[in-house]
Amino acid sequence: MEEPGQIKRALLDASAGAISGGISRTVTSPLDVIKIRFQVQLEPTSSWALLRGDLLGSSKYTGMSQATKDILREEGLPGFWRGNVPALLMVMPYTAIQFAVLHKLKTFASGSSKTVDHLSISPYLSYISGGLAGCAATVGSYPFDLLRTILASQGEPKVYPTMRSALFDIISTRGFRGLYAGLSPTLVEIVPYAGLQFGTYDTFKRWAMTWNRSRSFNTSSTTDHSLSSFQLFICGLAAGTCAKLVCHPLDVVKKRFQIEGLQRHPKYGARVDHRAYKNMFDALQRILQSEGWHGLYKGIVPSTIKAAPAGAVTFVAYEFTSDWLESILS
Numbered sequence: 001m002e003e004p005g006q007i008k009r010a011l012l013d014a015s016a017g018a019i020s021g022g023i024s025r026t027v028t029s030p031l032d033v034i035k036i037r038f039q040v041q042l043e044p045t046s047s048w049a050l051l052r053g054d055l056l057g058s059s060k061y062t063g064m065s066q067a068t069k070d071i072l073r074e075e076g077l078p079g080f081w082r083g084n085v086p087a088l089l090m091v092m093p094y095t096a097i098q099f100a101v102l103h104k105l106k107t108f109a110s111g112s113s114k115t116v117d118h119l120s121i122s123p124y125l126s127y128i129s130g131g132l133a134g135c136a137a138t139v140g141s142y143p144f145d146l147l148r149t150i151l152a153s154q155g156e157p158k159v160y161p162t163m164r165s166a167l168f169d170i171i172s173t174r175g176f177r178g179l180y181a182g183l184s185p186t187l188v189e190i191v192p193y194a195g196l197q198f199g200t201y202d203t204f205k206r207w208a209m210t211w212n213r214s215r216s217f218n219t220s221s222t223t224d225h226s227l228s229s230f231q232l233f234i235c236g237l238a239a240g241t242c243a244k245l246v247c248h249p250l251d252v253v254k255k256r257f258q259i260e261g262l263q264r265h266p267k268y269g270a271r272v273d274h275r276a277y278k279n280m281f282d283a284l285q286r287i288l289q290s291e292g293w294h295g296l297y298k299g300i301v302p303s304t305i306k307a308a309p310a311g312a313v314t315f316v317a318y319e320f321t322s323d324w325l326e327s328i329l330s
Contacts, residue, residue: 009113012325013103014096020317021095024310025087030080031306032087034067036152038299039255042270042291045298060268064301074156083152086163090144098137099318102198105129115322119206127199134194138186143179145186146170149258155268173261182257185280189250193243201239201315208235232319233312240311244304249296251303253283 025032038045043059061067071079106118109125121129138145150166160166170178208231227235261274277283287295 006113010100010104012322014100016318016322016325017095017097017099018092019321020099020314021091022088023317024314025091026081026084027313028306028310029084029087030068031302033071033080033082033152034061034064035299035302035306036083036149036255037061037067037071037155038302039252040149040153040259040272041268041298042272044291044294079156082154083148083150086144086147086151090141090148093144094137094141095314095318096137097140098133098194101136102129102133105132119202119209123199123203126202127195130198131191131195133198134190135187137194138183138190142183142186146179146181146258149255150262153255153259154262154264157265159263181260182254185250185253185257185283188280189247189254193247196243196246197239197311200242201235201311204235204238205232229316229320232316236312236315237309239315240307240309241304243311244307245300248300248303249284250280252287252296252298253277253280256283256287 038061041059041061045059045061045063061070075082103113103115103118106121106125106129107113109121109129110117112118147163147166147170150170151160151163154160160169167179174181205227208227212227212231256272256277260272260276262271264271277286284296291298
């Protein structure tokens with residue numbers, strides 16, 4: 001049985017993670033909705049690709065600006081927060097589990113529960129800890145991720161007016177296994193993504209602290225070498241960007257599995273038929289054959305624009321919330 005101090009620390013990490021995840025998700029929801037619309041669109045998502053293929057006018061969304069205007073005109077401002085409730089129900093337990101597991105793994109690796117001591121573990125262990133924490137969090141919150149994708153991608157007129165109607169329809173048509181459609185590519189994606197995100201975040205923090213020490217040494221300053229909120233923001237920004245650029249194709253595949261068989265208005269283009277892909281590798285091959293390399297990076301612009309501030313906001317909010325909770329509980 002865990003000691004009371006360890007239980008309190010786990011609850012603190014989980015609470016700080018849930019709060020930071022909720023803030024980050026709500027702030028970046030508009031970019032997430034646009035990204036999902038691009039990812040589930042089988043037609044080209046850029047006007048350049050349309051002109052090159054003589055298919056002008058056949059795609060619903062052809063760029064960030066055009067997609068933003070279309071969603072705003074057809075669905076109003078709430079359209080940019082479509083699916084945000086299941087997204088919050090997904091991201092809050094996700095980040096809670098992720099940060100709690102991550103802290104536990106780093107405590108085990110470093111032999112200390114103090115966050116400052118966790119920077120002393122090797123970069124490899126930082127990446128491995130991040131990947132394992134991401135895996136645990138994904139399995140625990142995946143059904144809400146699937147519901148979020150379906151609600152955010154459906155457009156107007158709505159197929160499912162509420163999260164409850166979507167949940168019951170998925171269970172009745174696909175069974176409980178349907179709530180985990182696309183889990184395999186998600187796990188394959190999340191291991192390198194979470195590993196890169198947390199590993200690079202720790203690496204950038206080490207570099208920033210080294211830079212702070214060298215600067216204070218050169219100026220004969222006696223100030224501490226802790227990182228400012230701006231430095232934490234930049235570290236989170238860089239970590240989120242690096243992870244997203246590497247892992248985006250697997251995110252596209254995951255979204256395709258999640259919306260298999262979803263009925264949408266014809267104006268949104270071709271739909272992904274039920275059982276359109278045999279497995280993750282078949283999906284990658286089919287997307288590459290029919291849509292080219294561009295197809296694997298659909299939504300990369302809003303995804304990267306979103307990932308950078310999302311990572312930054314999550315890490316900064318977590319650091320501050322964790323410190324605040326620690327101060328009032330100690």
